[in-house]
Amino acid sequence: MKIQLALDRLNIQDAIKMAKLVETEIDWIEVGTSLIKEFGMQSVKEMKKAFPYKTILADTKTMDNAKYELEMSFQAGADIVTVMGTAPLVTIKTCLEIAKENNKKIMIDLLNTSEEQIQALLPFTEAIFCEHISKDEQELAGKSNVQTKSRLKEQAVIEVAAAGGITLETVQNLVEQNLDVAIIGSAITKAKNPQETAENFKKQIGGILS
Numbered sequence: 001m002k003i004q005l006a007l008d009r010l011n012i013q014d015a016i017k018m019a020k021l022v023e024t025e026i027d028w029i030e031v032g033t034s035l036i037k038e039f040g041m042q043s044v045k046e047m048k049k050a051f052p053y054k055t056i057l058a059d060t061k062t063m064d065n066a067k068y069e070l071e072m073s074f075q076a077g078a079d080i081v082t083v084m085g086t087a088p089l090v091t092i093k094t095c096l097e098i099a100k101e102n103n104k105k106i107m108i109d110l111l112n113t114s115e116e117q118i119q120a121l122l123p124f125t126e127a128i129f130c131e132h133i134s135k136d137e138q139e140l141a142g143k144s145n146v147q148t149k150s151r152l153k154e155q156a157v158i159e160v161a162a163a164g165g166i167t168l169e170t171v172q173n174l175v176e177q178n179l180d181v182a183i184i185g186s187a188i189t190k191a192k193n194p195q196e197t198a199e200n201f202k203k204q205i206g207g208i209l210s
């Protein structure tokens with residue numbers, strides 16, 4: 001399982017510093033929606049410049065304007081861009097086309113996506129699917145990833161990620177389900193010792209698989 005470091009609610013320089021601290025323990029770097037909203041595509045450009053050999057995910061959470069938003073993100077240096085599963089199918093299909101033209105990928109964020117829509121999306125096997133519990137659901141409705149039981153891998157040959165409040169304790173649940181990407185934000189970025197925490201995540205994931 002890969003670790004995607006989610007960088008949110010930081011300025012660009014602090015986000016780069018955080019990623020440098022844990023660079024060797026993580027696989028992909030996510031430029032979080034909050035950075036993109038606050039600093040625009042500059043945040044993606046600077047992250048790619050600082051980490052040219054890492055996979056950079058731009059968490060644009062695209063809902064519309066697929067061609068414009070994806071081309072802009074890929075030009076800025078993103079390797080993967082997110083689109084919401086609740087977006088119209090034509091938007092998601094266009095995201096896939098633009099990603100293919102650029103030899104890049106998309107991640108479909110399934111936050112609040114109906115079962116019917118998920119079934120319509122499963123044939124898009126080139127995409128990565130993300131089971132996501134939002135900040136508001138975590139903080140205001142008491143949901144956590146320890147409850148996530150993804151059925152996606154039983155239904156299609158796809159890469160599946162999980163996001164939302166993942167901790168050293170709850171990551172085991174994802175490993176046991178054979179998920180492909182653990183998206184981890186605050187458990188690392190807000191830790192007293194981010195480097196040690198990232199190392200522990202890596203050990204935890206590696207330890208269970210070996």
Ligand SMILES: O=C(CO)[C@H](O)[C@H](O)COP(=O)(O)O
Nearest residue numbers: 006163164165166184185186
């Ligand atoms: O997409 C996000 C917020 O919308 C975050 O990337 C995701 O929730 C991971 O961060 P954390 O581990 O802090 O929940």
